[in-house]
Amino acid sequence: MVAAERASWQNWRVLAMLSLVFVCGALAGALTMRVGIHDTLHRMGSGRAERSQLTYGRLTRELNLSSQQADQLKSILDDMFKYHQDLDAQIEDVRATGKNRIRQILNPQQRQDFERICNELPPL
Secondary structure: OOHHHOOHHHOHHHHHHHHHHHHHHHHHHHHHHHHHHHHHHHHHHOOHHHHHHHHHHHHHHHOOOOHHHHHHHHHHHHHHHHHHHHHHHHHHHHHHHHHHHHHHHOOHHHHHHHHHHHHHOOOO
């Protein structure tokens, strides 16, 4: 088959350009997360109870909710908060299980190094 007749996905220039676009996008995303969005997202995770109270107060006030609507909103927000706590606990279980599985395949020196690496990571 002549080079001009090849499908575009078989052309090395097209593949190189697609790869370059992918790598640039990945680097841009990593840089964005590193620069500040990552910390902001994690800070948003703290103080959930306070945020739900502020959201409750703001929604109640700005939407001019009746007392019945406000009670229903409080119940919904409480359910959401509980659901989020349950998800956090499940995620923590998955992390702990994964770390234990990793520890099982490591020799004693590697386990020490693994613990050091885990301790250097910022808390989630």
